[in-house]
Amino acid sequence: xxxxxxLPGGSNGGxxxxxxxxxxxxxxxxxxxxxxxxxxxxxxxxxxxxxxQLPGDIMEIIIARVPRCYQPNLSLVCKAFLQLITxxxxxxxxxxxxxxxxxxxxxxxEPFNITPLSLFILYRSNRPLRFSRVPTPRxxxxxxxxxxxxxxxxxxxxxxxxxxxxxxxxxxxxxFHTFENLPNMxxxxxxxxxxxVDGKIYVIGGRLKRDDDWVEVYDVERRVWETVPSQxxxxxxxxxxxxxxxxxxxxxxxxxxxxxxxxxxRQGLWQSWGHESQLMRFWNSTSCVVGDLLYTVDRTFSFExxxxxxxxxxxxxxxxxxxxxxxxxxxxxxxxxxxxxxxxLVILGRYYVRPRDICCVVIALETRQGGQIQGKVESVSHVxxxxxxxxxxxxxxxxxx
Numbered sequence: 281x282x283x284x285x286x287l288p289g290g291s292n293g294g295x296x297x298x299x300x301x302x303x304x305x306x307x308x309x310x311x312x313x314x315x316x317x318x319x320x321x322x323x324x325x326x327x328x329x330x331x332x333q334l335p336g337d338i339m340e341i342i343i344a345r346v347p348r349c350y351q352p353n354l355s356l357v358c359k360a361f362l363q364l365i366t367x368x369x370x371x372x373x374x375x376x377x378x379x380x381x382x383x384x385x386x387x388x389x390e391p392f393n394i395t396p397l398s399l400f401i402l403y404r405s406n407r408p409l410r411f412s413r414v415p416t417p418r419x420x421x422x423x424x425x426x427x428x429x430x431x432x433x434x435x436x437x438x439x440x441x442x443x444x445x446x447x448x449x450x451x452x453x454x455x456f457h458t459f460e461n462l463p464n465m466x467x468x469x470x471x472x473x474x475x476x477v478d479g480k481i482y483v484i485g486g487r488l489k490r491d492d493d494w495v496e497v498y499d500v501e502r503r504v505w506e507t508v509p510s511q512x513x514x515x516x517x518x519x520x521x522x523x524x525x526x527x528x529x530x531x532x533x534x535x536x537x538x539x540x541x542x543x544x545x546r547q548g549l550w551q552s553w554g555h556e557s558q559l560m561r562f563w564n565s566t567s568c569v570v571g572d573l574l575y576t577v578d579r580t581f582s583f584e585x586x587x588x589x590x591x592x593x594x595x596x597x598x599x600x601x602x603x604x605x606x607x608x609x610x611x612x613x614x615x616x617x618x619x620x621x622x623x624x625l626v627i628l629g630r631y632y633v634r635p636r637d638i639c640c641v642v643i644a645l646e647t648r649q650g651g652q653i654q655g656k657v658e659s660v661s662h663v664x665x666x667x668x669x670x671x672x673x674x675x676x677x678x679x680x681x
Contacts, residue, residue: 339364340364340369340370340373341373341377345377345379347381348381348383349403366456368455371455371681374681380680380681381622381680382621382622383680383681384626384678385401385414385433385677386399386400386411386628386677387399387420387426387674387676388638388672388673388674389422389674390671391615391669391670391671391672394422394440394442396420396422397419397420397422397674398413398420399414399420401454402640402663408659408662408663409640409642409659409663410661410663411638415457417459418459419440420435421435421438421439421440422439422674423437423439424436424438424470424675425469425471425473425474426675427474427476428476428677429476430679430680431679431681432452432453432454433451433452433677434450435450435451436449436469436472436498437449437469437470437483439470443470444468445468445487446468447464448461448464449463449465450462462503463504464505465483465505466496467496469487471521472484472485472487472520472522473486473522473525473534473541474525474532475525475527476527477527477531479500481498482532482543483497483498484525484534486522487520488518488520489512489516489517489518489519489520490512491510491511493507494510494520495507495510495543510548510550511550513541513550513552515539515541515552515554522534522536523536523565524563524565524567527569528573528592529592530544531543531544533574535560538554539553539554539560540552540553558590559590562578562580562588562590564577566613566618566629568620570620570624570625571645572592573590573591573592573653574590575587575600575618576618577611577618577627579613584599585599585600585602585604586603586613587599587600587608587655589653591651598653600653600655601654601655602654602656603655603656607657609632610632610633610639611629611631612629612630612632615629615635615670615672615673616628616629616630616673617674617676619676619677619678621642621678622678624643624644624645625642625645626640626643626676626678628676635670636665636667637662637665637666638663638664638673639662639663640661641657641659641660642658642660642661644656
């Protein structure tokens with residue numbers, strides 16, 4: 281076995297008695313040259329840049345332009361960033377500079393159940409889209425109606441227990457996920473039609489049909505509910521429940537099994553369409569309005585293109601070109617919802633083959649010559665899985681933050 285011992289005098293061999301004086305001198309010359317070179321480099325280096333603290337308003341603008349999906353990580357950098365990102369001024373700056381983003385929320389629960397719903401946010405990060413649960417301080421009632429104004433979602437009415445309608449209303453500030461109870465409505469309602477016209481929230485039906493209290497309006501500025509006396513149309517069902525409602529051309533449109541109805545709050549006028557009307561032909565619960573046009577899915581499979589567009593000026597449905605049934609083959613249309621996602625179309629639905637999973641389809645829209653709308657599927661993402669049951673999407677709404 282060989283034994284290796286350390287040489288005395290260190291690694292430079294300066295004290296090695298076996299080295300001759302000439303070798304030692306050469307080593308010392310090299311060390312001196314290195315020292316001289318280091319001094320030359322240090323002399324030619326630019327002076328160090330002093331640390332400059334950016335003014336608060338400049339930093340505020342920079343942070344405001346960071347996409348919202350990166351802000352949670354950015355808030356972990358330092359306390360100053362956290363305070364800035366969670367301040368109301370931050371969102372005012374984003375609005376001022378036009379860098380706000382659409383954010384989608386959904387109420388999800390178990391089908392054929394009376395338990396409260398859960399609130400989810402569709403969260404975009406460096407990974408694909410996914411749903412994240414939002415903690416709520418109060419139950420999210422089934423049968424509630426939802427409208428959005430800016431960065432706020434208003435949830436109105438609903439029922440508890442065995443179909444007991446509620447008068448309550450709550451507003452969610454989606455900037456901070458804070459909840460505030462609003463004054464109660466004059467009447468308890470569930471599955472009511474609702475829409476925003478001229479900054480006021482109108483709620484229609486959701487209770488037995490009576491002319492004196494069938495319509496209520498909430499003044500957001502004054503924070504009061506008022507009954508709108510109105511002659512309810514004869515075509516409306518007696519129980520006054522509506523699962524579908526949209527706002528288009530300044531009117532609130534809603535439908536039941538037998539007819540479509542429209543209410544113009546500015547004129548106080550009603551209009552109705554029978555079961556054989558064009559509007560009734562395709563309109564179902566998977567629908568939304570984008571650019572004053574009504575979009576829905578064709579559950580009758582009458583066309584090769586599964587998404588239909590209703591042009592109210594022409595009173596006609598046309599297929600959304602560019603989106604094929606093959607691209608949406610994974611969706612179960614019967615358990616899906618649709619939303620306006622910043623001018624794009626979002627469809628949330630259960631998978632056909634995996635009913636415990638929810639997928640999200642994002643469709644970009646483009647207006648071609650002649651007003652024809654062209655669509656293009658941008659993404660299809662698996663966003664949620666229920667480990668116990670097949671989930672049911674009750675509502676989906678988009679806010680701007």
